[in-house]
Amino acid sequence: MNEEQKKFLELAKKNKKVNKKMFTRLARKKNLDTHFHSMHEELFEKIDCLTCANCCRTTSPIWRDVDIDRISKHLNLRPSEFTTKYLHMDEDNDWVLNQSPCAFLNLDDNKCSIYEYRPKACREYPHTDRKNMTQILDLTFRNTLVCPAVAEMAEKLKALGE
Ligand code: SF4
Ligand code: SF4
Numbered sequence: 276m277n278e279e280q281k282k283f284l285e286l287a288k289k290n291k292k293v294n295k296k297m298f299t300r301l302a303r304k305k306n307l308d309t310h311f312h313s314m315h316e317e318l319f320e321k322i323d324c325l326t327c328a329n330c331c332r333t334t335s336p337i338w339r340d341v342d343i344d345r346i347s348k349h350l351n352l353r354p355s356e357f358t359t360k361y362l363h364m365d366e367d368n369d370w371v372l373n374q375s376p377c378a379f380l381n382l383d384d385n386k387c388s389i390y391e392y393r394p395k396a397c398r399e400y401p402h403t404d405r406k407n408m409t410q411i412l413d414l415t416f417r418n419t420l421v422c423p424a425v426a427e428m429a430e431k432l433k434a435l436g437e
Contacts, residue, residue: 336396
């Protein structure tokens, strides 16, 4: 992770309480999707995720059955063999990784060894270009502590007086 990415994650950790309150207020904000989508576009134009990979190192995506079927097939495993080897069910009955960092992350170059086949949740992370952002504000707040881009979005929202 580069210095700028570290700086934003440290800020998010330091400002955790203030950010939590701000994200609660955001539920009432008009045009919330437009704000998030424009920040997402601006930030992901400059961020190189290969210098970071903090999502793959520290959290698990949710693996849908279609993800498991596709990736098992690619790895020449039966879905049951795949889940036994790599996944477990969490308290919400979602399939998640057994370990962090993800077993498919190459720790030397931050590349995903199943990139073309990766779960939908990986492709869409950190979900800040999604419709109806009001529905995932809790998740987005938690992601300020994982993803430097989301941490930077929190700072930008604060600068807007949110
Ligand atoms: S499957 Fe690939 S993109 Fe998804 S968490 Fe693992 S390494 Fe990251
Ligand atoms: S999505 Fe966020 S946490 Fe994941 S690699 Fe990119 S900047 Fe890092």
